[in-house]
Amino acid sequence: MKNVIVIGGGAAGFFSAIHIKENNPNFNVTILEKGKEVLQKVRISGGGRCNVTHACFTPKELISFYPRGKKELLGPFHQFMCGDTMEWFESKGVPLKIEADNRVFPVSNSSQSIIDCLFSEVTRLQIEVKKSCGVLAILPKDNTYAIQTKTATFIADFVVFTPGSSEKMWTLIQQLGHTVIPTVPSLxxxxxxxxxxxxxxxxxxxxxxxxxxxxxxxxxxxxxxxxxxxxxxxxxxxxxxxxxxxxxxxxxxxxxxxxxxxxxxxxxxxxxxxxxxxxxxxxxxxxxxxxxxxxxxxxxxxxxxxxxxxxxxxxxxxxxxxxxxxxxxxxxxxxxxxxFKEEFVTAGGIDLKEVNFKRFESKILPNFFFAGEILNIDAVTGGFNFQNAWTGGYIIGKSVGN
Ligand SMILES: Cc1cc2nc3c(=O)[nH]c(=O)nc-3n(C[C@H](O)[C@H](O)[C@H](O)COP(=O)(O)OP(=O)(O)OC[C@H]3O[C@@H](n4cnc5c(N)ncnc54)[C@H](O)[C@@H]3O)c2cc1C
Structure with missing residues (x-):
């Protein structure tokens, strides 16, 4: 049985874990989250309503909303984009609505609907979520990775690295050989x-x-x-x-x-x-x-x-x-x-040249995947930042173990 460790219990981490487990029911998938709660950014997103994606249905148009990540996301969007996100949430019992400016929200007008949906999928698929479990170090070991937290060490065959914008995690990934483009505020x-x-x-x-x-x-x-x-x-x-x-x-x-x-x-x-x-x-x-x-x-x-x-x-x-x-x-x-409305987004993160976007996998570290805000990808306001997380998570789900 293979062990998959997902670092970070945000949108990208949850969506990756769910899709990995869907595609590999025999894998052990664990999410390690530093905070006391998971999905905290989803909770506060869109003023508490969660602007989950944008009603834009052509990859070429969709990439124009990404100042960084435009070229890299074109291929992935052909595999999974806004319409797929909408279909996925609706198929899991979360009705969505498109507002006049094309932003997409749950009909409930509450981010809790998105959180509940992601949580019930994680529970259904028996994915373990470990809260207050911040990752301190990652040590490559033979064909695996030893992932250290304050209280335990986890051995992973596959690592999914989704800790969002985190200075400490940028330093850690640099120590493992990746380049991090310095961060600056956006939006x-x-x-x-x-x-x-x-x-x-x-x-x-x-x-x-x-x-x-x-x-x-x-x-x-x-x-x-x-x-x-x-x-x-x-x-x-x-x-x-x-x-x-x-x-x-x-x-x-x-x-x-x-x-x-x-x-x-x-x-x-x-x-x-x-x-x-x-x-x-x-x-x-x-x-x-x-x-x-x-x-x-x-x-x-x-x-x-x-x-x-x-x-x-x-x-x-x-x-x-x-x-x-x-x-x-x-x-x-x-x-x-x-x-802008506390919606601070940062430009910067892992250098996109070092990532294979067919799989959202590191070109430097084998069996090591990235999604979400940790990458040097960001978008204008309107649901596009989450769409980056959903698309990355979906493709990682298809790639891990394949
Ligand atoms: C106020 C606000 C509102 C927003 N509203 C919207 C919106 O409506 N629509 C939209 O598209 N985008 C929105 N965004 C942007 C969007 O929230 C992010 O792009 C998205 O959450 C990124 O997801 P992520 O999973 O990559 O990172 P995050 O959601 O940041 O998740 C990363 C997780 O990793 C954890 N972590 C960090 N370090 C460690 C560690 N060492 N060990 C273990 N875990 C760790 C963090 O605690 C966190 O839970 C908003 C942002 C903000 C700040």
């Missing part, structure tokens, strides 16, 4: 103190393009003005894709905001056309852009020197150019970052 909001957005917290603009100045990093989507700066999907996505460069800049950088996601030529043309057609109208009363928030419009025109009593007809070419610039390439100075 954060931008701290910006700027007159143009002062007094506008809560205001959302639907289709904005934001770019980190002098870089190729850019993203498009809704932007939310907050008390401390900017947030919303466009900013969070940019923070994830630019995670490493923003860390290098010590979170001091310039953001170019294109409030209309349009070209300066088009915007200028619309401003001139509006001036010619509605010259008598006060600039602060109406803009050519139907859905543009009135309070933001009022703020931006003030910045370029347009007063409350200025009429469209009075705008000089120079002012129109300044206003165009403000609308399509306003420069904002970001100083620092804030955590």
């Amino acid at each position: 954060f909001t931008f701290n910006i103190k700027d007159k143009r957005i002062e007094g506008l917290p809560g205001l959302a603009v639907q289709d904005v393009t934001v770019t980190i100045k002098d870089t190729k990093f850019s993203s498009q989507g809704p932007l939310l003005i907050t008390h401390w700066g900017m947030s919303g999907p466009a900013i969070l996505k940019l923070s994830a894709f630019g995670a490493r460069i923003l860390s290098e800049k010590n979170y001091q950088y310039q953001v170019l905001v294109n409030w209309l996601s349009d070209t300066s030529e088009n915007v200028k043309e619309q401003l001139i056309a509006f001036k010619n057609a509605d010259g008598k109208v006060m600039v602060n009363k109406r803009s050519p852009f139907e859905k543009f928030p009135k309070r933001l419009w009022a703020s931006l025109i003030q910045i370029v020197g347009i007063t409350e009593t200025t009429r469209w007809a009075a705008l000089s070419t120079k002012t129109i150019e300044k206003l165009t610039q403000e609308l399509v390439a306003g420069t904002y100075h970001a100083q620092g970052k804030s955590t």
Whole structure:
């Protein structure tokens, strides 16, 4: 009988253990968890509702949500992706729902449903879960591994390494010969103190393009003005894709905001056309852009020197150019970052070059597998980080012993 030790009782650990045991009923599968409880991140995820995956059903589109791991996950997603996750949970008696923004949650709106489901599978399959059992060392020994905790040593024929983001575990895996890409935060909001957005917290603009100045990093989507700066999907996505460069800049950088996601030529043309057609109208009363928030419009025109009593007809070419610039390439100075709803995700982890993604197996250590956040894979918010854990766990389940 073969012994499988899964290190870490999180989403990736549970999903791996369940699938290993399903495929190898004769194997002894044990989960070692450092904490007093397992699945703690699942519990708090999605504000306690657990955003379990995302309603995206083509691998090519799905990988676009992963700043790190994009190339490596394409093949695995052809084997197991969002639709499979939904089918799996539903087949185990957890009905799911797709919300308007395509995030997928349990119908119960409670992460407890996901926890109960994973637990009942682990119980049904007689997988042992050892809590308060933190792994301190792993020693390769002949064709096995000796796994040491405070109170015992476990001998494993196969190791599944899923301890999430853990400094100690990164050091341990480095000692075993793997490279760890240093970690930096991902998914954060931008701290910006700027007159143009002062007094506008809560205001959302639907289709904005934001770019980190002098870089190729850019993203498009809704932007939310907050008390401390900017947030919303466009900013969070940019923070994830630019995670490493923003860390290098010590979170001091310039953001170019294109409030209309349009070209300066088009915007200028619309401003001139509006001036010619509605010259008598006060600039602060109406803009050519139907859905543009009135309070933001009022703020931006003030910045370029347009007063409350200025009429469209009075705008000089120079002012129109300044206003165009403000609308399509306003420069904002970001100083620092804030955590998004405590959903801190880290970029960094085990170097993906050292992992065979056909099996989620180490290229350095035989019979040693990785899944979840320990890998240098992370995604934007929306259920994608769990999907990485489910996909890795499923493929490990098929690979261990085969
Ligand atoms: C507040 C919050 C909300 C989130 N919400 C969502 C969401 O709604 N949707 C989504 O897709 N993603 C979400 N995420 C991200 C998601 O939770 C993670 O990507 C996912 O939990 C990673 O799973 P994992 O199993 O790799 O790691 P983890 O869930 O971190 O599990 C690792 C486990 O290993 C244990 N461990 C660590 N060291 C040792 C050791 N030495 N020995 C034994 N055990 C050890 C840890 O205690 C832990 O239980 C959220 C993250 C946070 C912080």
